[in-house]
Amino acid sequence: MTGEVxxxxxxxxxxxxxxxRHVVAKAKSRAGPAGDAAAAGAGKGVLHSVPDVDIAEGKWKYVQIExxxxxxxPKLVVRNTAGLAYHPDMYEAAMDALERQGLKQVRGxxxxxxxxxFYPKEKTCSIYGYSKTFGRAKGCNKKSAEIVEAAYPDHKVTWSDDGY
Structure with missing residues (x-):
């Protein structure tokens, strides 16, 4: 499998x-323990430094990652990368970016x-559809819209479960 695209x-x-198949399996499973939730209140950890939203201008697939x-x-984030064709590619790019930032302990x-x-000049963002690879996730688009709206409060953010 080494080197296989x-x-x-x-x-x-x-x-x-x-x-x-490896990318999908990795994206669907927690690649490590969530940690001790009681210790979460002890201070701001590495997840605090991770932006809630990192999305590209234009029309692209996206993933919501825990x-x-x-x-x-746990922290929910919304991610996509311009030029990538598939939802698993979006996941891999997001996790690779965290690793390059030295956040190897973060799992997704x-x-x-x-x-x-997403059109920043027009201050609009529309979230819709679903992932054929990962399936429909009830409430995902609504929650993603809430996350994007919090990150971009001056944008009009809409969502729908319709479409592909």
């Missing part, structure tokens, strides 16, 4: 090779995803 079916989102770190409460699990149309 993950491939997904364009219509169904189904993984087509071992590399793709991040965990030892001794901290995909809650769901869909599409985001």
């Amino acid at each position: 993950p491939r997904f079916d364009d219509e169904t989102g189904v993984p087509l090779n071992d590399a793709a 991040l965990t770190a030892p001794g901290e409460e 699990r995909v809650i769901g995803g869909g599409r985001i149309e």
Whole structure:
């Protein structure tokens, strides 16, 4: 599997090779312990430094990820990256970015995803659809819209579970 590029079916989102199956399995499972929740109140940990939203301008797929770190409460974040074609790619890019920042203790699990149309100049953001690879996640788009709205309070943020 080393060096194999993950491939997904364009219509169904189904993984087509071992590399793709590995990405999906990693994104669906917690890659480590959540930590001691009682210790979370002891101070601000590494998750506090992770932005709630990191999204690209334009129309792209997105994922909502639950991040965990030892001794901290889980944190939901919304992520996408311009130019990536699949939801698992969005997850991998988000987790790779955290690792490059030295946050190797942070683990992530995909809650769901869909599409985001984000236009900062117009101050609009629309969240809709679902991930064919990870399936529908009830409440994901609504919660993602709340997270984006908190990060961009001067933007009009809308959401829907319709569409793909």
